């Protein structure tokens with residue numbers, strides 16, 4: 534596995550299926566190959582451009598969402614697992630990949646982060662799915678990427694996709710109050 538991806542994402546080790554783990558890492562490798570951003574940029578740039586002067590970095594937000602989603606999935610499995618089937622590997626892989634398309638949506642210029650021309654045309658849920666399908670991720674994981682943001686409100690989300698969607702939004706919406 535690419536060292537840069539391993540450094541960015543220690544949470545890859547939480548994916549128990551080795552094939553899914555490798556494919557998930559491969560999507561990040563591919564995104565870094567195509568992105569105008571460098572791995573180090575991800576520890577510096579804001580996680581969203583929708584909050585002016587956002588004080589939290591891209592990686593802090595992304596990793597927080599993965600941690601929230603995993604804990605939520607475990608609790609749902611513990612208390613409602615017999616009624617509601619859910620796959621924790623799918624949740625973790627989907628959460629790690631939900632925003633990978635931002636590597637093709639954002640660019641930096643004059644020290645500022647902005648949406649690229651490509652990003653204006655194709656927000657990260659779309660480019661994220663394209664990257665994931667190229668790397669052979671299962672449809673259940675691509676579905677989470679596709680539906681994690683507002684675009685997904687038009688779609689019937691799976692249980693795993695609901696978890697990642699809400700984990701993402703609980704770590705995003707409070708910033709709009711700042």
Ligand SMILES: [Fe+2]
Pocket residue numbers: 631632657681682
């Ligand atoms: Fe997103």
